[in-house]
């Protein structure tokens with residue numbers, strides 16, 4: 001049996017065909033009616049946040065920072081163990097990125113890592129609930145509030161994840177900060193059939209600025225500031241409206257698969273499982289193993305395709321080495337050597353899930369365990 005790392009839920013079924021036909025015959029292919037309809041439905045799903053549809057999660061980050069007025073001489077704190085787009089956005093707006101380490105037994109930085117680097121130049125924290133794990137997001141929210149910092153959430157991997165606030169009320173991540181970046185890249189919890197993204201805002205004035213920025217800075221007939229072209233494609237918006245209807249069911253399915261994995265894989269030698277945390281969106285199921293590359297090879301032999309998220313922390317990527325020559329972030333560096341993402345997506349069959357469980361148990365068996 002073969003288990004691909006990811007299979008998209010999209011099929012050319014009746015609903016998709018009708019929607020695509022509708023958009024094609026509308027003649028409006030960029031943003032337009034379909035884009036607005038998606039923005040409004042996604043905004044409702046998020047409990048009323050202002051939503052601006054854009055071209056990708058990467059642009060969503062850049063536009064979120066720009067719309068909030070973050071720029072040169074502002075320091076932005078972000079994890080080193082995350083996707084490269086986070087750092088690109090900070091650098092592109094001309095701000096100063098301050099990379100922090102993750103906690104030793106988690107993929108996320110905590111206040112312990114963040115608080116020491118915050119100073120009078122710090123303008124914003126870029127919070128990334130990586131892999132869907134929302135642990136600590138409420139603490140970050142409270143910290144930013146206390147210290148008068150902007151909170152930008154990169155919820156590219158956590159759309160549908162939530163936390164409980166002080167009163168025990170569930171709140172979706174992406175609605176906690178001043179701005180949130182969403183990605184609809186196909187592997188994300190709400191995936192399009194191509195690139196797409198959105199920015200959510202607390203303040204409608206920031207959303208309005210973002211709306212102009214994504215369309216060449218155009219506002220009431222004038223190019224008021226230097227913008228970009230980052231409008232959401234109407235075909236993608238049309239599909240995303242369909243995807244939104246299945247999102248809650250898909251999130252439930254992800255959580256069931258994660259539960260199954262955790263129950264079945266507990267106590268395998270040397271294997272560290274992700275935490276079964278509250279409100280986790282389970283975009284990716286990432287385990288750690290001291291012999292990660294061998295484990296990966298064995299799983300491949302058994303037909304299970306895996307991916308490495310991420311093979312280097314950002315301060316070790318060649319493009320940024322000159323910027324961070326002396327930075328050492330030991331927990332991130334270790335995670336990059338040990339992390340391995342297993343297949344987890346709603347379209348998995350029961351047989352495929354069983355195959356992953358059995359293969360991981362076999363691959364973690366005696367010889368790999370004896371190597372330490």
Ligand SMILES: *Cc1c(COP(=O)(O)O)cnc(C)c1O
Pocket residue numbers: 056057058059082083085086128154156157182183184185195196197
């Ligand atoms: C996917 C992702 C992005 C970028 O999204 P794209 O839509 O691929 O541009 C940004 N941040 C994180 C954490 C991501 O996983």
